[in-house]
Amino acid sequence: MNMQLATGNQAAGHSMSIAGEANRHARGSISGIYPITPQTEIVEYVAKFPFSKGRVIPVESEHSAMGVCIGASLNGARAFTASSSNGLAYMAENVMVAAFYRLPIVMAAVNRTLGPPWNIWADQGDSLMFRDFAWVQLYCDSNQDVADTTLLAFRLAEDPRVLLPVMVCMDAFIVSHTSMEIELASQEQADRYLPPCEIPHHLDPAHPVTVGGMAFPQETLTHRMDLDQAIRQVPAVLEEHRAHFNEVFGREVSGAVSAYRTEDADQIFIASGTISLTLKDVVDERRQKGEKIGMIRIKMFRPFPTAEIARLCRNVEKIGVLDRNYSAGTGGIFWQEIRAALQGRGGHLVQGYLTGVGGGDVVPDAVREVVADLKQRTEAGDPVWKGIDQ
Amino acid sequence: MSSIAISLLDLEADSPVCLEADDYQKRPGKWCAGCGDFGALNAVKRLMAKEQLQPEKTVFVSGIGCSSRFPHYVNAYGFHGIHGRALPVATGVKLARPELDVFVTMGDGDCTSIGAGHWIHAIRYNANMVVLLLDNNIYGLTKNQTSPTTPQGYASMTSPRGAVLPALDPLQATLGVSNASFVAQTADWVPVHMYATMQAAYEHPGFSFVRILQRCPKFTPDVFQKNVENPDLTELLVHENGVDVPALEQLFKARRVHDPLNIDDARSLARRSDMLRLGVFFRDDSLPVYEKVRAVPKVSAEEKVARLNKEFERYAV
Numbered sequence: 001m002n003m004q005l006a007t008g009n010q011a012a013g014h015s016m017s018i019a020g021e022a023n024r025h026a027r028g029s030i031s032g033i034y035p036i037t038p039q040t041e042i043v044e045y046v047a048k049f050p051f052s053k054g055r056v057i058p059v060e061s062e063h064s065a066m067g068v069c070i071g072a073s074l075n076g077a078r079a080f081t082a083s084s085s086n087g088l089a090y091m092a093e094n095v096m097v098a099a100f101y102r103l104p105i106v107m108a109a110v111n112r113t114l115g116p117p118w119n120i121w122a123d124q125g126d127s128l129m130f131r132d133f134a135w136v137q138l139y140c141d142s143n144q145d146v147a148d149t150t151l152l153a154f155r156l157a158e159d160p161r162v163l164l165p166v167m168v169c170m171d172a173f174i175v176s177h178t179s180m181e182i183e184l185a186s187q188e189q190a191d192r193y194l195p196p197c198e199i200p201h202h203l204d205p206a207h208p209v210t211v212g213g214m215a216f217p218q219e220t221l222t223h224r225m226d227l228d229q230a231i232r233q234v235p236a237v238l239e240e241h242r243a244h245f246n247e248v249f250g251r252e253v254s255g256a257v258s259a260y261r262t263e264d265a266d267q268i269f270i271a272s273g274t275i276s277l278t279l280k281d282v283v284d285e286r287r288q289k290g291e292k293i294g295m296i297r298i299k300m301f302r303p304f305p306t307a308e309i310a311r312l313c314r315n316v317e318k319i320g321v322l323d324r325n326y327s328a329g330t331g332g333i334f335w336q337e338i339r340a341a342l343q344g345r346g347g348h349l350v351q352g353y354l355t356g357v358g359g360g361d362v363v364p365d366a367v368r369e370v371v372a373d374l375k376q377r378t379e380a381g382d383p384v385w386k387g388i389d390q
Numbered sequence: 391m392s393s394i395a396i397s398l399l400d401l402e403a404d405s406p407v408c409l410e411a412d413d414y415q416k417r418p419g420k421w422c423a424g425c426g427d428f429g430a431l432n433a434v435k436r437l438m439a440k441e442q443l444q445p446e447k448t449v450f451v452s453g454i455g456c457s458s459r460f461p462h463y464v465n466a467y468g469f470h471g472i473h474g475r476a477l478p479v480a481t482g483v484k485l486a487r488p489e490l491d492v493f494v495t496m497g498d499g500d501c502t503s504i505g506a507g508h509w510i511h512a513i514r515y516n517a518n519m520v521v522l523l524l525d526n527n528i529y530g531l532t533k534n535q536t537s538p539t540t541p542q543g544y545a546s547m548t549s550p551r552g553a554v555l556p557a558l559d560p561l562q563a564t565l566g567v568s569n570a571s572f573v574a575q576t577a578d579w580v581p582v583h584m585y586a587t588m589q590a591a592y593e594h595p596g597f598s599f600v601r602i603l604q605r606c607p608k609f610t611p612d613v614f615q616k617n618v619e620n621p622d623l624t625e626l627l628v629h630e631n632g633v634d635v636p637a638l639e640q641l642f643k644a645r646r647v648h649d650p651l652n653i654d655d656a657r658s659l660a661r662r663s664d665m666l667r668l669g670v671f672f673r674d675d676s677l678p679v680y681e682k683v684r685a686v687p688k689v690s691a692e693e694k695v696a697r698l699n700k701e702f703e704r705y706a707v
Binding site: 034035036037040043044048056058060061086087090116118 | 503
């Protein structure tokens with residue numbers, strides 16, 4: 001085992017780089033890069049990597065970084081980049097293009113609060129603005145999860161049944177800048193895990209085509225239905241590639257949804273990212289006191305694991321959702337999705353909690369407050385803001 | 391060494407002063423020790439004191455980067471904007487309130503990289519504002535990544551084997567844009583020149599683009615060092631319609647009389663790399679200014695009634 005100290009950024013940079021290098025016997029790799037706190041170390045790692053058939057292009061903006069990836073991917077190269085916060089916002093136009101052209105680009109998104117006001121701390125509002133862009137989104141909870149999920153992301157994105165870009169998300173600083181002892185994959189392992197990148201619709205001089213033409217409503221409708229069909233393949237395809245990951249690396253990479261002590265629970269709490277780790281500790285603590293509570297960590301936000309959430313929650317009365325993000329006028333974005341997933345399935349009480357919006361630390365005490373609040377509730381109310389000085 | 395000596399050659403304020411330079415400092419600047427931004431801030435404060443600019447009638451707009459912290463430190467209205475987008479915001483401010491004094495501070499990342507598209511069009515709009523490009527040849531706030539003005543071959547965290555391309559020259563780029571009206575270059579280590587250049591920029595009725603060569607002691611400590619140590623490598627462009635600081639005559643032997651109205655000479659001088667050139671490369675006060683071109687003429691009540699009556703006559707039966 002190759003255990004070493006690495007930050008989340010280094011984990012993402014390493015896995016993206018060896019994934020790019022693994023395509024050296026095919027059409028190589030391209031990465032368009034532009035710095036933004038707190039992901040800059042990812043693109044710096046990629047910039048330093050000695051690719052044998054890869055080019056790293058320090059471009060003039062995030063918009064161009066994704067543009068470079070689109071052009072490279074259209075030509076069959078394995079393409080990847082990273083960004084964060086307002087960088088993602090500026091990139092948005094091309095983020096959509098990447099998915100709508102069905103290009104298997106992988107992007108690390110370090111979740112940072114969108115400005116203004118300028119703030120560099122963790123908040124998922126940046127990547128969640130792409131929830132309708134047909135990207136697969138995976139929210140990691142730890143450095144090891146980032147390292148492994150990034151490799152899994154390439155396998156998933158390039159699967160011919162999927163052919164969609166994948167965003168690997170992590171909490172700013174809590175994951176991106178904190179070192180943990182993790183196992184980084186070797187090049188040999190990456191070579192075994194990742195077959196050559198094959199993009200069936202890559203540009204072929206023998207059969208010249210123009211990409212991006214005008215489409216009438218009927219053609220566009222067909223395009224959107226194709227996208228929908230492809231993204232609906234993801235849960236099953238993800239499971240296949242997780243199993244293969246286990247074979248190559250000898251460890252498990254977390255799946256779309258992880259349930260913990262939910263079997264006999266009458267209350268379930270749901271979170272994503274690093275909050276789920278704190279939540280897990282609080283669940284253990286409450287279990288010791290005899291409270292029947294459990295938790296679910298949602299890793300895959302798109303496609304949303306509706307069926308799995310409904311199955312895990314079928315017997316619980318009350319559900320508390322902890323969101324490190326919010327949509328103005330409604331509430332937490334995961335909360336909304338969960339309510340939609342459970343709609344018409346037994347009248348659960350689903351209460352939303354806004355925890356760590358704007359980057360505040362979600363400490364065990366804050367989670368305990370959420371648990372206590374749900375316990376005394378007899379009906380769901382407006383989302384509860386946590387972390388505001390009263 | 392020389393920079394300390396020059397900074398003491400202060401220009402006398404020639405009008406009764408109500409506000410002193412330090413009155414324009416809102417809070418202490420937070421940049422790295424030795425950062426050229428401090429000098430630029432001092433020059434701006436002195437200019438504001440000289441012109442007795444009223445804080446409530448002065449606006450500083452910035453983007454993102456080290457230099458974009460400027461509005462936090464100046465006692466005036468400030469807008470710490472989005473990366474690369476300072477110029478469209480400033481244009482909006484000027485169009486809405488043409489009577490305000492507008493300053494824009496950008497770094498090489500803001501201006502020549504992520505905001506380059508706005509740069510070209512803002513030059514063409516030629517709205518009346520002072521635009522300071524604090525060019526340290528590197529992305530400093532994100533800690534040492536190649537910018538478009540990073541010298542070729544200079545290693546950084548994103549170009550560990552050295553910048554691949556020749557640096558983008560902001561002067562040549564600006565001088566190439568239609569309706570460019572004021573283009574100057576100065577350096578943070580010649581504060582008296584920087585101040586005089588800002589003064590000329592302020593006086594120019596249009597988009598005054600000033601590139602300030604700015605030392606970054608952390609990431610590009612050596613790019614300007616030869617010029618800092620040896621004044622003979624710098625040529626001053628002097629002219630009565632540009633900048634001419636008599637106090638610098640002894641230090642800078644190389645002086646060239648350059649008429650800022652001569653665009654061909656300006657472009658030719660900007661293209662030459664034999665010496666570093668400081669001064670006003672181009673200035674034409676006669677070019678159309680956007681807020682004036684787009685101004686809605688005032689119409690008297692009588693004229694409005696006359697126009698209405700004329701319009702009604704079209705429908706008379």
